[in-house]
Amino acid sequence: MSDKKAFLKVDGRDEAIELPIYSGSIGPDVIDVGGLSSQGMFTYDPGFISTAACESQITYIDGDKGVLLHRGYPIEQLAEHSDYLETCYLLLYGELPSTQQKAEFENTVRYHTMVHDQLTSFFHAFRRDAHPMAIMCGVVGALSAFYHDSLDIADERHREIAAFRLVAKMPTLAAMSYKFSIGQPFMYPDNNLSYAENFLHMMFGTPCEDSVVNPVLAKAMDRIFLLHADHEQNASTSTVRLAGSSGANPFACIAAGIAALWGPSHGGANEAVLNMLEEIGDVSHIEEFVARAKDKDDPFRLMGFGHRVYKNFDPRAKVMKESADEVLAELGIDNDPLLAIAKRLEEIALEDEYFIEKKLYPNVDFYSGIILKAIGIPTSMFTVIFAVGRTVGWIAHWHEMISGSYRIGRPRQLYTGYKQRDYKPLDQR
Numbered sequence: 100m101s102d103k104k105a106f107l108k109v110d111g112r113d114e115a116i117e118l119p120i121y122s123g124s125i126g127p128d129v130i131d132v133g134g135l136s137s138q139g140m141f142t143y144d145p146g147f148i149s150t151a152a153c154e155s156q157i158t159y160i161d162g163d164k165g166v167l168l169h170r171g172y173p174i175e176q177l178a179e180h181s182d183y184l185e186t187c188y189l190l191l192y193g194e195l196p197s198t199q200q201k202a203e204f205e206n207t208v209r210y211h212t213m214v215h216d217q218l219t220s221f222f223h224a225f226r227r228d229a230h231p232m233a234i235m236c237g238v239v240g241a242l243s244a245f246y247h248d249s250l251d252i253a254d255e256r257h258r259e260i261a262a263f264r265l266v267a268k269m270p271t272l273a274a275m276s277y278k279f280s281i282g283q284p285f286m287y288p289d290n291n292l293s294y295a296e297n298f299l300h301m302m303f304g305t306p307c308e309d310s311v312v313n314p315v316l317a318k319a320m321d322r323i324f325l326l327h328a329d330h331e332q333n334a335s336t337s338t339v340r341l342a343g344s345s346g347a348n349p350f351a352c353i354a355a356g357i358a359a360l361w362g363p364s365h366g367g368a369n370e371a372v373l374n375m376l377e378e379i380g381d382v383s384h385i386e387e388f389v390a391r392a393k394d395k396d397d398p399f400r401l402m403g404f405g406h407r408v409y410k411n412f413d414p415r416a417k418v419m420k421e422s423a424d425e426v427l428a429e430l431g432i433d434n435d436p437l438l439a440i441a442k443r444l445e446e447i448a449l450e451d452e453y454f455i456e457k458k459l460y461p462n463v464d465f466y467s468g469i470i471l472k473a474i475g476i477p478t479s480m481f482t483v484i485f486a487v488g489r490t491v492g493w494i495a496h497w498h499e500m501i502s503g504s505y506r507i508g509r510p511r512q513l514y515t516g517y518k519q520r521d522y523k524p525l526d527q528r
Contacts, residue, residue: 104120105117105119118130118134143513147337152508153332157492159331162406162408169329170189175414175417177325178322183325184204186328186491190328190329190491208263208266210267210290213287214242214268217245218242219285221237222238231273231480235276235486236361238276239353240350243351250348261350262498266494270301274298274301275301277302292312293321295317296312319422319470323419323484324488325488326419327485327488328488328489329496330489333365334365338358338359339497340496340508341508343497344505352493353497360482360486360489366482367482368403369467369471370468370478370482371403372402372464373472375402375403376437376440380440381440382443401444402464403464404448404462404465405457405460410458413463416462416463422470426474441469445465467481
């Protein structure tokens with residue numbers, strides 16, 4: 100915080116309105132406009148682009164410099180040296196765990212991966228062709244009907260147990276959504292496997308034979324989870340916070356976050372990348388579509404390039420590219436037409452002056468889409484996997500809010516509708 104002040108001069112008022120200015124540990128100063136309502140005014144900021152809705156110590160982004168920090172640690176260092184569950188611990192507790200703390204946390208998550216058997220009946224109530232995200236919205240919200248012992252949000256231990264359950268059970272529910280869609284039996288978690296290995300086991304294993312999980316693919320999947328673990332006050336995280344501000348239970352709040360993530364402008368971006376590759380269809384068509392992308396009058400857009408927040412480069416993309424190269428080399432894929440298109444688009448984006456000048460570099464969604472496609476995960480599951488990784492970020496922000504002082508969210512509006520008018524009976528209209 101700081102002692103700096105801002106003064107707002109308003110036409111028709113003799114005196115300027117004094118507004119306090121706060122400074123975080125890093126990042127731009129913020130002007131506290133909370134007192135404006137007592138002056139009969141609100142600020143107008145569609146999309147909250149210039150508004151800090153909360154104070155947080157979890158994640159920091161500097162889009163101009165391509166910086167992403169979790170509790171102060173650069174994402175590149177975490178991706179290289181850490182793993183998903185250790186990053187989960189960091190986001191939840193604020194510090195990296197000791198050897199013993201890490202082992203205990205992993206053990207706790209491992210033994211919370213099963214879901215209540217009655218939850219299977221929820222899946223059978225959906226159509227077979229239901230989108231997996233539609234299923235996830237329903238079954239995650241339904242968890243609150245099964246775990247009454249962790250719904251007191253004022254109890255820190257209850258919040259911790261809910262966090263364990265959500266982080267642990269999301270891969271299980273995600274894999275069940277996929278298995279249901281293809282008519283295969285659900286696979287139970289295997290406590291001998293790591294978090295990412297377990298997910299791939301439940302996705303692709305069958306009761307007919309033992310699962311053999313490729314370690315290169317498991318490493319790539321773990322990295323996908325890690326790189327999507329949190330991204331500050333994005334649409335879905337803000338949704339979780341807003342829902343949580345009403346006192347809603349954590350399972351309902353995470354279900355709300357899943358619904359927000361489903362949008363193509365948010366979590367559906369890597370799914371949109373694959374849809375774009377399918378639209379292009381063949382390497383021979385790339386030049387045509389690149390030309391269309393450069394035409395401001397053409398509605399076609401190349402998905403997976405550039406980022407709303409990162410104006411320089413997405414720090415997650417470089418790490419994800421390494422994983423994409425490792426996966427493609429491991430699987431020996433050299434004849435998949437969509438992956439061939441993706442690799443050619445990557446070359447163009449890194450060499451073409453148009454892309455370089457506008458800083459339209461391949462982003463994390465571009466490379467994660469390539470990896471998931473190569474592993475054999477259907478496009479409809481891409482956003483579900485995003486939700487699995489992001490769950491810990493949602494829970495960390497929810498817990499941070501509930502642990503401190505907070506108020507129920509109540510955004511204001513600029514009303515442009517009718518002024519007051521009198522009701523007319525039906526026969527007079």
